[in-house]
Amino acid sequence: MGIERNLKDGKGGELCEVFDQTNTNDMKSRRNRRHRQWMKMSPVQKLFLACQHVFANASPGIVPSSQHIELLSSILAGIKPEDLGLKPDMPYFTNNNGGTPKITYLHIFECDKFSMGIFCLPPSAVIPLHNHPEMTVFSKLLFGTMHIKSYDWAVNLHAHVSQTETPEKRLAKVKVDADFTAPCNPSILYPNDGGNMHCFTAVTACAVLDVLGPPYSDPDGRHCSYYQTFPFSNFPDGISIAEEEKKEYEWLEEREKPESLQVIVKMYSSPKIVEN
Structure with missing residues (x-):
């Protein structure tokens, strides 16, 4: 899904790819559209969507995967008070x-x-x-x-x-x-x-x-x-x-x-x- 690459590159907007589960011929077009949508979102909206994804199958006592932890940490790290x-x-x-x-x-x-x-x-x-x-x-x-x-x-x-x-x-x-x-x-x-x-x-x-x-x-x-x-x-x-x-x-x-x-x-x- 490209999560590790995107996080290491520091391209926060590309984190929207983590929500893209499509596997069709127009995947590139869909990804570009999602990327544009992601870039227009407020930081708190991005955090909300990431939480929906990370905790979709959450259970008490179960820790999210290392990739999911890195995803949320990356988004949180970029949030500022003015956001x-x-x-x-x-x-x-x-x-x-x-x-x-x-x-x-x-x-x-x-x-x-x-x-x-x-x-x-x-x-x-x-x-x-x-x-x-x-x-x-x-x-x-x-x-x-x-x-x-x-x-x-x-x-x-x-x-x-x-x-x-x-x-x-x-x-x-x-x-x-x-x-x-x-x-x-x-x-x-x-x-x-x-x-x-x-x-x-x-x-x-x-x-x-x-x-x-x-x-x-x-x-x-x-x-x-x-x-x-x-x-x-x-x-x-x-x-x-x-x-x-x-x-x-x-x-x-x-x-x-x-x-x-x-x-x-x-x-x-x-x-x-x-x-x-």
């Missing part, structure tokens, strides 16, 4: 009322296969540590500086805590603990790797474009869980970890959704996407 009508001086990114900053989520699209949306965070706003059960998540920091701390469960250790003392705590390994400043590459979280549980802290005003496949679904058991953390040294019994590696591990305990978290959901309006 989505966003500027750092918009009201979404200020905290005029003082207190805990409110986060705005701009809902773009959701179906049973994937969801698309934008988190708008004023300075110091925090999305607390939470998980993405059985999901593959693509995130693009559009502007600003964000501190990200993420974890994966420590599955290769004998992570046992006394059932009589702390049965609800589980050992996790820190995957990322760093500041990121736009422009930067999109990040990808996998169902069991890549930092499936993460926390966002806005160092400056930030906007993050998120694609989740499949999306959260309480009826299907994919609900968002929140966690609090404890140092490894609090419950070290029965686990052998080299001294220099202990700082890479923390205990996570599920908690209720923090009362301080305030997320205002609004519909994304411009540019609009066209559903096929």
Whole structure:
């Protein structure tokens, strides 16, 4: 299908070929027409069509192919704040009322296969540590500086805590603990790797474009869980970890959704996407 060649050549418009399943004598004409259509589309429309293709047969816990991951990453990498009508001086990114900053989520699209949306965070706003059960998540920091701390469960250790003392705590390994400043590459979280549980802290005003496949679904058991953390040294019994590696591990305990978290959901309006 020419996906790898097109991505390596950096010809984003030619990514439309991935949707061309024809095999007739007029294939070249069809491809040229699709190419022209693709070039006229807004970046968010291109992302929407790519998500439809990549997650067409999505199932919980199933990771898209490497080519599909590269496809979505390439499209996300090319999206700029102005493509989505966003500027750092918009009201979404200020905290005029003082207190805990409110986060705005701009809902773009959701179906049973994937969801698309934008988190708008004023300075110091925090999305607390939470998980993405059985999901593959693509995130693009559009502007600003964000501190990200993420974890994966420590599955290769004998992570046992006394059932009589702390049965609800589980050992996790820190995957990322760093500041990121736009422009930067999109990040990808996998169902069991890549930092499936993460926390966002806005160092400056930030906007993050998120694609989740499949999306959260309480009826299907994919609900968002929140966690609090404890140092490894609090419950070290029965686990052998080299001294220099202990700082890479923390205990996570599920908690209720923090009362301080305030997320205002609004519909994304411009540019609009066209559903096929």
